[in-house]
Amino acid sequence: MYFAEWLAWLAYIDPKEERDAFEKNHKKTNISIYESDEQDMLDAAKRSASSNPLSRGPVYVYNKHILEMRCGMMEDKRGLITILSTAVILYSLVNIAMALEDLTILIGLLFTYNGEPYAGTLLTGSVFLTLGVGTLWLYLKFGLRFTRFEMFTSRHLLIRFNRTTQQVYLHRPPYCGGIVTLPWYGVTSSGSDKKYAAAGGFGLPLDLIWPPSFAGALHPELIHVGKAANNFTELQSEWEFIRRFMDEGPEGLPRPSLTSHFPWPWQAFTPQFEGLTHYFRKSSRITKLGLVLISPAFLIIGTGHWLSLMLCWKPRWPRIIREAGLPGKPVPPLTTLDDYPPAIQARLRENAYLWATRPGKRPQRKKRTSTRKPKTEIATACLQNDISGETHRADGSSG
Template sequence: MYFVEWLAWLAAIDPKEKREAFKKQNRTIKNRGVYESEDEEYVAAAKKSACKTPKSRGPVYVYNQHVLEMRSGMWEDKRGLISILSLTVILSAAFNLWIALGGIEKLNHLISNGKPYGEQLFMSLFFLGISLILAVPYLMYGLRLTRLEMFTSRHLLIRFNRTTQQVYLHRPVYCGGIVTLPWNGVSSSGSDKKYAPPGGMGMPLELTWSPVFTGTLRPELIWVGKSANNFAELQAEWEFIRRFMDDGPEGLPRPHITSHFPWPWQAFTPQFE
């Protein structure tokens, strides 16, 4: 499910007129800018050691001398909900259509035999109407949400390459596509407690690049790995990534490697993390 990333991309590509109209309608929202000196402070903090016990909680898909590839994306623990809701609508529409088709068959039989068919006609139209009421809005508005999750491996990937000193974010085209970012411009919520969410709970590791480093007019915000239970987990995850990129994999605990194959249960395991 790429719901958060999808919304962020839609906001980024909104026409200028639409963004200005939104600002006028929401004048009470304060937009605090980040100064260049603060950007430099965040990046400088990310270059320092965060802790003495680096550890990746994963999932990690590739790990060797040159590449570290991990799961990325926000709201991983909510993934599966869109599939469940979509299947509920699809199965309900299909079930009502099946009843309606069965009723139409009985209706033809009654008409051909000259028997009363008013009640059967009403029931057939009733179930056909329910099926259409569910199916038509879903096809018009719901299908675009379903494709964010169903029939995909449903995980964004982020690849750290030591050789090129670049970070590659793999997203679908409708979420911004593949983005290449410089390692030397990264800042992290795991580098210092003042950059992390309160307590570090319930949020994955957050990596950010300011527009100075993205080459665009907007920053890049990326969430990596599992949601943390405390700030120490954010620190350990970040230190693992930092040491890999700056010093190499020597001395780091080898993480468990997860298969790229989209096993069905991998779509729901984040909900139990």
């Protein structure tokens, strides 16, 4: 669930030595952003994107001052890591339990030994103990970090819009960048214009991006908000709902249905079908039959999703963010580079050049010119004589 955010954070804090080694073995691709591009995106985010503002959720808090939604990428894929992690943990515990059972027998023989053979019990107990403890040690050392993408962590990534303070708050685990406070006026969106969205807007949630000049920590902030979309129109409606709430207020907006943080079963099974309504409607009968045949896989993943929700806890905001906008309460300071540990600050500074905006306007693309050499006047005259001669011969034969 948090895999995409984790990868993005690793890209921001990747050590220079590892990045240089990767670029040496792989083709380097630079995506340059110019000041004009950034300004166009900011201007587009201030304009109305749709006449039908609508939030498809999930929305957890909605009032005159606060709009809180789910964010994060690949929420619909949640469950597979939980199933694998649970299998490994159960395998380790079963082996340890069997080793303890053999150990109990050996301890009993120690006090009441009457010549019974115990070599087999000692051997099997040693094998089970080695398998159980060894597997558990390997899991804790190498696997737990991936398990925490879905288990033993915050139940959801959250984004909170506060129109009183005109700030946006991101709730993420520390290994994904932590809790961040951002200014609303620096946001750009994939729903503001079709050229900023993925082709068709199919199967992806709404993107909100803060350029490095507004994010405050020398790197951009990219957040995926809400459910995956079936088309670009849904992205526009979602973005327009958020924009109007922050810029104009909740008056005139359709009130969204609120979602509970309690892990109800349907919250685990419905996300698997986010962004696929259009695909199901347009698919052939053979595709629909294939989906029916693999429906048990959806059931298994959904069960893992539900298990992961139950093994996580409700995210809780810091007090200063919970009270932000209330009379007499302080306004949370915007996140800056100084809010991170010194080692992280050093890496963010090293990699700042990767996200830096180029000054000026994007240069216009040069028109493609033909590489064929232009014909000389002699060659052109010869070609015209050949054409005229063929025309005369054709006229004579027809007569």
